[in-house]
Amino acid sequence: MGWISSDNEHEGWAACVAPDGRLSSSSSGEGMLIEGVSGRYKRDKLLPDYEIVPDAEMIGWRGACNCGWQGEMWQRVASPADADFSRRRGYVPMEGFADASREVEDAIHEEWKAHIAPSEAILGVAAAAREHSQAGQRLDKTVAAAKAAGASWADIGRAVGISRQSAHERWADKQ
Template structure:
């Protein structure tokens, strides 16, 4: 499974010996970046990764021995291949932490664009109101500023000298 946000595609990547990453799964095993096929049982663990090159600092290690005492970063898994659901969920959370700053700046960009557009609408509304003869005092009152402040801000838009 992959997760998308803007130019980021995250995944719980399956890792084999040598830190090599699985790029696809086939009926007869897994395919590595270099095109080599390996058995599902060759998986040594899973790590959250992103298409931008980011990799989570921790790899969850696959342990196939049921009698082993597991450390917090180890997972009992007999088959290999795809990440178990609980590991995929943890990887997704790690990836979300990675993209969260971009999500925040995107919200700022959107708010700035909304602000620009609303300013343009307000300027247009003031210009139209002035063309219809509305006073600076009434415009100021509608906007929540003084007559003088309204006049100073929008006098260049006004063709009505009143």
């Protein structure tokens, strides 16, 4: 399961880590699909630039993002007794799929959200700037309408919270 940022610029996921450090991008019924050809594993028939690494050989997980960001490593341990969330050690049985546990995946998702937080915040800044510009345009139009209707610069200034002179300086040339 992956995650998409609000601006669609970042796609993140909890990637399985192969013994050589390469990250999975997907999986098949035979194992994890790992980009690159080491010659150690069977090549995928549909994606010839990918190898299929058996789930049992996956050594852990880390957050990955299409922008190139990678989170810290979460080590896969062989028994539930060795699992220690505080030390980034998670247990998933060696038989079956190597996907991260829900707890580890949730922690990786939080790390990825911290990674994209600046770009998500910029989206808020851009939205506020658009709203500010639109509000400024509405204000200019309503001031012009008020002036055309006979309102004084003192009345307009009072409505906006500025002086008569400031209102005149700001909008007189926009009439």
